[in-house]
Amino acid sequence: xxxxxxxxxxAPTGAPVPAGAPVLELRALTRTHGSGIAEVHALRGIxxxxxxxxxxxxxGPSGSGKSTxxxxxxxxxxxxxxxxxxxxQDISGLGRKGIAALRRxxxxxxxxxxxxxxxxxxxxxxxxxxxxxxxxVRKARKEAREALExxxxxxxxxxxxxxxxxxxxxxxxIARALVGDRRLVLADEPTGALDSETGEKVLALLRNRCDQxxxxxxxxxEPRYAAWADRVVxxxxxxxxxxxxxxxxxxxxxSEAAK
Amino acid sequence: xxxxxxxxxxxxxxxxxxSQLRTEFESRTGSTWPLNVGxxxxxxxxxxxxxxVVQDDEDDQGHALYAITDGGRTELRNWxxxxxxxxxxxxxxxxxxxxxxxxxxxxxxxxxxxSQRHHTLKAMQDYTRLKAQSLxxxxxxxxxxAWLLVLEQLIFQAEAEARWLDHCETRLIRLADAAxxxxxxxxxxxxxxxxxxxxxxxxx
Numbered sequence: 001x002x003x004x005x006x007x008x009x010x011a012p013t014g015a016p017v018p019a020g021a022p023v024l025e026l027r028a029l030t031r032t033h034g035s036g037i038a039e040v041h042a043l044r045g046i047x048x049x050x051x052x053x054x055x056x057x058x059x060g061p062s063g064s065g066k067s068t069x070x071x072x073x074x075x076x077x078x079x080x081x082x083x084x085x086x087x088x089q090d091i092s093g094l095g096r097k098g099i100a101a102l103r104r105x106x107x108x109x110x111x112x113x114x115x116x117x118x119x120x121x122x123x124x125x126x127x128x129x130x131x132x133x134x135x136x137v138r139k140a141r142k143e144a145r146e147a148l149e150x151x152x153x154x155x156x157x158x159x160x161x162x163x164x165x166x167x168x169x170x171x172x173x174i175a176r177a178l179v180g181d182r183r184l185v186l187a188d189e190p191t192g193a194l195d196s197e198t199g200e201k202v203l204a205l206l207r208n209r210c211d212q213x214x215x216x217x218x219x220x221x222e223p224r225y226a227a228w229a230d231r232v233v234x235x236x237x238x239x240x241x242x243x244x245x246x247x248x249x250x251x252x253x254x255s256e257a258a259k
Numbered sequence: 260x261x262x263x264x265x266x267x268x269x270x271x272x273x274x275x276x277x278s279q280l281r282t283e284f285e286s287r288t289g290s291t292w293p294l295n296v297g298x299x300x301x302x303x304x305x306x307x308x309x310x311x312v313v314q315d316d317e318d319d320q321g322h323a324l325y326a327i328t329d330g331g332r333t334e335l336r337n338w339x340x341x342x343x344x345x346x347x348x349x350x351x352x353x354x355x356x357x358x359x360x361x362x363x364x365x366x367x368x369x370x371x372x373x374s375q376r377h378h379t380l381k382a383m384q385d386y387t388r389l390k391a392q393s394l395x396x397x398x399x400x401x402x403x404x405a406w407l408l409v410l411e412q413l414i415f416q417a418e419a420e421a422r423w424l425d426h427c428e429t430r431l432i433r434l435a436d437a438a439x440x441x442x443x444x445x446x447x448x449x450x451x452x453x454x455x456x457x458x459x460x461x462x463x
Contacts, residue, residue, distance in 0.1 A: 059380075061425070061428065061429060061432075204391070207391070221425070223379075223380060223383055223417070223418050223421035223422060223425075224383070224387075224414065224418050226380060226383075227380065227383035227384045227386070227387040227414070227417075227418075228384075228387055228391075229384070230384075232380050232381075232384070234373065234376070234377070236373075241373060242373055242374075242376075242377050244377050244380050244381040244384065245381075
């Protein structure tokens with residue numbers, strides 16, 4: 001008998017398939033490095049839609065295109081062909097300045113090594129993208145403290161990154177990624193440098209932010225963390241080969257198909 | 260074995276009747292391994308035969324109660340003190356399946372791996388959700404704590420399987436790449452056959 005039959009007494013309550021326009025949509029995305037004989041296809045026609053409230057994990061062997069997918073989705077790299085649509089806007093038509101503005105307003109990026117600015121406190125780090133976006137310093141700092149309070153991290157508000165643990169820094173980075181009206185968080189191995197208990201805390205936070213309406217895409221090679229997602233997408237050689245949904249979402253899809 | 264000792268452990272807390280034992284066993288383990296009442300009574304009669312339990316008086320509702328004996332307590336203590344045997348692993352269907360898929364004609368072993376990975380990850384998603392629910396109110400009673408431990412065991416087991424599957428895939432790719440680069444002359448002269456790995460890449 002398989003040991004993977006979910007226990008009968010407590011049925012899982014997966015998030016239903018979200019309705020409405022996706023927050024992030026990748027359409028027929030390709031990325032080729034080099035040319036001629038040295039041509040490498042990092043992505044070969046990726047279609048992916050991520051809705052508000054949804055956390056998607058991207059898994060795959062190294063070199064399968066996971067990080068390329070994320071950097072293109074976040075406007076840090078450009079696709080060879082295909083479209084990246086964020087909140088209904090095709091970013092290829094925006095130009096560098098436009099993409100930078102969109103990144104500040106709509107997209108939060110979380111890196112494995114946190115990437116907090118060492119000379120700024122936690123609250124200042126969180127406020128910075130808002131200040132760059134023209135929000136008053138006072139308002140931005142207030143928002144930052146509120147974000148920290150919500151995450152029960154207010155005690156680190158005035159600490160510098162080197163005065164925080166790795167887990168605290170990563171949670172501050174997630175707060176920074178989602179402060180303001182930003183609804184898309186892209187996380188590249190966000191738990192990579194953390195021990196498993198701290199990693200779980202970071203994941204619980206990311207999960208919670210998505211449950212509150214953000215859309216998240218997380219690259220990870222750890223099945224334990226991928227399991228927090230609503231959907232796990234498997235990449236191989238630059239293509240999506242398979243994806244899982246939670247039980248409820250699967251049965252919803254099945255009933256949709258039956259209509 | 261585990262049902263036998265599981266029942267003894269429950270009986271150590273006082274006399275109980277069959278369906279009560281079944282309910283308690285399941286609430287400790289979140290119904291991960293459901294028991295039927297028949298199994299419970301068969302096990303009880305074997306325990307009785309071996310002198311580890313005795314039939315006690317009936318309770319007010321007329322249920323036949325069973326009680327643990329001193330012999331049963333010794334048996335239970337030995338169980339807790341003896342590690343579970345891992346030197347003689349039970350047959351693992353997945354390991355056997357992958358072993359058989361190596362070089363099997365018409366079988367894409369990477370597809371076998373992926374379909375299992377999909378299934379395993381999905382089970383992990385379900386378990387992880389249950390765990391998040393279970394932790395949303397800090398478990399306090401014995402049954403809730405026991406269920407959380409069992410649930411985390413399921414997660415760890417599934418995780419080990421998923422990691423092993425990733426490893427198998429990487430291993431097969433490396434072996435295939437190495438074989439493509441440099442056929443081992445040893446292999447040819449001795450006629451030893453290396454595992455032939457059916458990879459989609461080699462068919463492109």
